[in-house]
Amino acid sequence: MADVKPRIKLDKKEAKKGEIVEVKALVSHIMETGQRKDSKGEVIPRKILNKFACTVNGKEVFSADFEPAISANPYIQFKFKAAESGPVVLTWTDDDGSKIVGEEKITVT
Amino acid sequence: MNYDTTLRPNRRQALSLGAAGIGAMVLGTSIVPAYAKNDAEELIKKFTGGKPATEGKVNLDLPEIAENGNTVPIGISVESPMTEQSHVTDLLVVADGNPRGGVAKFHFSPASGVADVSTRIRLAATQNVTAVAKMNDGTFYTTSKQVKVTIGGCGG
Numbered sequence: 001m002a003d004v005k006p007r008i009k010l011d012k013k014e015a016k017k018g019e020i021v022e023v024k025a026l027v028s029h030i031m032e033t034g035q036r037k038d039s040k041g042e043v044i045p046r047k048i049l050n051k052f053a054c055t056v057n058g059k060e061v062f063s064a065d066f067e068p069a070i071s072a073n074p075y076i077q078f079k080f081k082a083a084e085s086g087p088v089v090l091t092w093t094d095d096d097g098s099k100i101v102g103e104e105k106i107t108v109t
Numbered sequence: 110m111n112y113d114t115t116l117r118p119n120r121r122q123a124l125s126l127g128a129a130g131i132g133a134m135v136l137g138t139s140i141v142p143a144y145a146k147n148d149a150e151e152l153i154k155k156f157t158g159g160k161p162a163t164e165g166k167v168n169l170d171l172p173e174i175a176e177n178g179n180t181v182p183i184g185i186s187v188e189s190p191m192t193e194q195s196h197v198t199d200l201l202v203v204a205d206g207n208p209r210g211g212v213a214k215f216h217f218s219p220a221s222g223v224a225d226v227s228t229r230i231r232l233a234a235t236q237n238v239t240a241v242a243k244m245n246d247g248t249f250y251t252t253s254k255q256v257k258v259t260i261g262g263c264g265g
């Protein structure tokens with residue numbers, strides 16, 4: 001699962017200071033709930049992305065804690081206020097501690 | 110295909126299942142709140158620390174009828190200026206008819222600009238989804254909405 005490439009889209013690449021930027025992101029992940037059973041009746045262990053965070057130029061603008069009730073291939077859409085130019089880094093953390101990271105850029109004029 | 114043959118019902122089982130299914134459907138419409146029992150309420154209590162949450166300010170965008178409970182689009186926004194003086198800090202989403210009540214928790218700051226988030230969630234059955242917003246001044250606002258689910262979203 002280490003090579004998953006998240007799909008990230010900003011509604012604008014350039015923004016005026018104070019403008020609201022919308023971020024949409026989709027990442028491939030099974031989001032196994034830990035509630036399902038396999039054909040032998042054994043519980044399939046839980047494996048989900050339990051944390052999400054977005055930083056812009058190193059400062060956190062939004063984060064989330066996910067439960068198994070989040071659908072497979074989780075989609076997230078949120079907004080942030082353009083303050084300074086820099087990388088927009090999105091990080092998802094798996095139950096096993098591995099991380100999926102995606103990056104975009106924003107230019108603030 | 111490792112399809113488990115023991116899961117295939119024979120004709121008699123199929124017939125009785127069908128009858129039970131119809132019965133459940135008829136009952137289902139009338140006793141929706143009755144089986145709403147999981148840890149959703151406790152989660153809200155823990156989130157608010159027992160404080161009352163005022164109705165309003167939170168907008169829940171959910172379909173009235175979800176054909177596929179595996180992926181139900183949800184949008185939540187909270188009315189707030191999102192300034193240093195007044196902003197939303199946390200937003201809790203729970204569903205009272207899933208095996209477990211928790212859905213997600215979102216964290217905002219003035220850098221978020223607006224408290225507006227969308228995602229897709231699993232709903233096992235027809236149930237109420239509740240969002241509770243925590244403001245920086247320690248007050249809470251809440252909104253609930255019922256979603257009718259035709260196919261449950263928790264598999265097996």
